[in-house]
Amino acid sequence: MASKMASGDFDERFLTCPVCMLHFRDPRVLPCLHTFCRECLQEWATKQQPLECPTCRTQVSLPDQGVDGLRTNFYVNNLLDFAAVKKGTGPGVACQVCEGKEEGARSWCVQCAVLLCESCTNTHRRFPAMKGHQIVTQENLEASEGVPSSFQRKAFCPKHEDQVLTFYCEPCQTLVCVACTVVNHSRGDKHNPVEVGSVAERKKRDLQKLIANVEPREKDVRDTLKQVEREISELPTSADAAIEQATAYFDQLIALLQDRKEEVVTEIVSRRQEVGKCLETQKEAIELELAGLTSASEFCKQALEHGSDVHVIEVEGQARQRVEELMTTPSDLTARPSQVMFSEGTAVAEFRDDVARAGCVQVKVKVDTSKCSVEIKPTIVEFSNVSLLSTVDKNGQLCSVRKDDFTATLTDPSGQAVPTQLQEKGRGLWEIFYTPEVTGNHRLEVNVNGGSVAGSPFDVRVQSKDTPVLTIGRWGRGEGELSCPTDVAVDMDGNIAVAERGNGRVQIFDAKTGQSLRSFPVDGESPWGIDMDSGGQFIVSFDYNLFSTGNQAIRVYSREGKLTKTLKPDCLRDPFGVAVLQDGRMVVADRTEHSCLLLQPDGSLIRDIGKGHLQDPWFIAVDESRDLLFVTDYSAHKVFVFDLEGKLKFSFGKPGQDEGELCKPTGITVDPAGNIVVVNCGNGRLQVFGPDGTYLRTVATVEGRNPRGIALTPDNHIAVACRWGHCVELYRYK
Incomplete structure (x- = not known):
């Protein structure tokens, strides 16, 4: 494979550890042939028993020496050395011995791992102890299309550090040096050293x-x-x-x-x-x-x-x-057919209530167009948008009109008509639907009984889908202000509850106006996740904080903001997102545990979910109708889907900046149709995936706000907690 790698153009996959995502440091090979840094494997082994390969999840039995007993990946070491040498032979890099005092071509000593000028190379070769060192010249490096076959670290004997491993003892299946063939592996019944070639x-x-x-x-x-x-x-x-x-x-x-x-x-x-x-x-x-x-x-x-x-x-x-x-001659007085009746051939009793609502008797009252009004709601391009028309009489009371009695005409900036639809919402209330295809100022003309409604034509400003319909809050500590919001939830009244990390409180806002309704402090300095239980209580998670050791917990607050319960189970290490089931059980994403914890209402552990699969779980969404749990993995750039028994059902997502790809996913929610909504912290893209993880569309891009938790509101908006923006932004979803 090395021969196919162009000089100076290394594929980072071969040099990067899949765990730490950095260049390998002392690469070790697992029995499944996947390579990782020695330190990464040691840390992984302390967190997981039995040990599973982080890449293929194969269970691994370590040698008696542990990770140190695993074989070194010499091929990766060669690649790393060669990459370092190629970088070192670039212009302006001085000899690492004389520090540039001498001029001339540079060479690389494999054993000493130093860059030498021509003079220092000659001196280096004259030392008896260094006569066996391998020198790679600059010409060889420049002429090479890949890693030269001669460019390999020599393996030295662990018992005789100055001796190269040149023999292989077949009965012992061990590489040995010349000294070992004399001392510990001399030829005989038990030993048979053979040249490695x-x-x-x-x-x-x-x-x-x-x-x-x-x-x-x-x-x-x-x-x-x-x-x-x-x-x-x-x-x-x-x-x-x-x-x-x-x-x-x-x-x-x-x-x-x-x-x-x-x-x-x-x-x-x-x-x-x-x-x-x-x-x-x-x-x-x-x-x-x-x-x-x-x-x-x-x-x-x-x-x-x-x-x-x-x-x-x-x-x-x-x-x-x-x-x-x-x-x-009397008339015929016998009974004649006097009625025409209809009998049901198929029972439709279950639809009688709907049929009863399929019509109503109304009294038409003359409309006073000067008192009618039209509410223009925020309008987003390529979405179905709505304006609300109220028809009233001369006394200002809502009154009914026939659909044929009024018209609504929307035109785009070029004067092109945009199709509209009218739908009665209630007595005297009509919804005007339209889907504009371009951004910019549009004009909406509304006429009732041939007369223009007061204020018509109305200006309708159509914004791009990346423009939030409503922005709630700005930086500050006062009422209606926010500081580092990390998560959002929707309460039983449809209001938006925000967990503020910076202010150490939960604040509730009106989802339609963005007005602050109330707030309450939380007993912890670092609230992170928030959700609502079936009784309307707030469930807040507090992650590990260097400045407040032992703060990690799950706290329950009443609708009025009174602390009712604090849960600190022993299994809790670094809780992030939290989701509450209908029966009061909770699921908490724990970054340190690399799993999700399914807890009883009293905080006792039911089971771990996702251990061995999850690297860096952040936020959670639950679809109880399908018994599924969705978890965003920030570092793996994936969404994992488990059932509540802990079985992995599937996962989706791959790292990238394109549509359908994930880049540090954070907030997640599920809509009533089972579609999965995910926001990327890395690029702000708010995307929708089908129930099976198939990419469907991009809702918006949350630019430069560091989006965290998200929630779907009852009126089909996505609320996004923007940590760096110190606000909550609402985007049209449908």
Whole structure:
């Protein structure tokens, strides 16, 4: 691999320890063949038993000597030496022996690790003790396309420090020097020292066989990885296709239902006409018969009351004839279909409440446009924004209007119309929705019943998505001011609670106006994380502080700010973010423990979550509907997802500055749809990922504010605690 590395152009992966992210210091190789600094491994081993490789998480059994017994990675040492030499041979670098008193080409002594001028090189070679030292000339370095094969540290015997390891005792499987072959490893039944050259050739052949064994499997794994990556990339397409199919299917069902509704309504109208005609005919016949009967009855009554005997005799025959005529042709008095009714073919009782709310009876009152008002809310480009219209009468009372009675027209800076939608929010209240595509000043014209609303047209300033909708606080110690806010939470009233590290307090703000509502001091100098429990209490974490040793704790405060409980479990070392479950259990990110601690309400430990996976956990979000815990890892530039039993479900993110990449992630939250919102401290990017960790979009970029904890407000804004900005910024989320 060294031969492929251009001179002076080293890949930092080969020189950088994955733990400390610095150049290797005394690199040691684990049995899994991953290399780390000796000090890093020693520190890692003190925190974790059994020891797992920080890279591949393979469990490792250390030698009896511990980390010191691990083999040194001589190849990495050679690379580090070569990098140092290449830097040292640059212009203006003096000889490290005579300090530039002599001129001439420079060379490098591998054993002494010093840069020599030509004169000092000659002197160096004349010393008997240094005759075996390896000298690499500047010409060799400059002509080399990579690390010269001769550029290697010589390995010296640990028992005879001036002797190079030149033999290998096969029965002991140990490298030895010439002195050892005489003293401790003389040839015999128990020892057989052989020159390292012949042994190395055999070992090289063995390594070639190992490579031959590994390469097919490596190819298969790479091919499978590419296939999985391809499937991951194709997943959104297939999901979108499934959504289209599902949408088409349900649209067909809706269309069928709509067609059936129209058929039933048409049939009802037709039946109504048929029944109406039938009833009208019956009514006409009955009315005629009734008129005849009434007339005959009245005639007979008059004859009886007022007629003489002669008159009665004369009219009786005529009356009898008329009555017999009426009685022989009576109207049909049987029941006729008199109603058209509808019966449900499928029970829809569960939808009756919704149906009952699908209409209301209102009395229209004349609107006084001079007293109507429009509330222009902060407007962000490419987001669905809303303005609120209030329609009132001459007395200033909210009154209803029909949707067709008013219009709302929005135009962009170029005069192009922006589509608007109107939706009734309540009696006399209407929402005007629009999605502007450009920034700048827009004009909104609102007319009711042909008259302009007072103040119309309105100026609508459309800002970029990186502009916060609302900024809460500024630096200071007074009411409404903030000092180093680290985390935010939303209380039961939708207000924003802020943990202030600088002022040692919690302050509550109105999420809509940014006005400070109240504050209370906390019993600790370094509040860090904050969350709310189901009863509305504030749960505040206090991390380790050099100036206040033993301060680390979890404290519980009532809604009024009174301290009700202090928890200091033995497992707590350096708590950062905290999240509270519905049943009162708590999850705390502990940086020193490199894990998340699931605690009972009384602070007792239930289990560690993430140990062996997490390097530097900061903030936590919990989705109890899916039994998932999301953790930002600041140093690993990742988000890890565990279930509450502690099993790793998946992780996502890779370090970088591009969209979808993570750079020192801090705050995290989950929206109702299961999407994951993460803010980067490194570049301020506020990003949204799908429930499976797939990148969806960037909400905004929080420039130069050192963002920490975040929270989603009920009205779909993301509140971001900006430590360096000494404020909380709200960005539109939907």
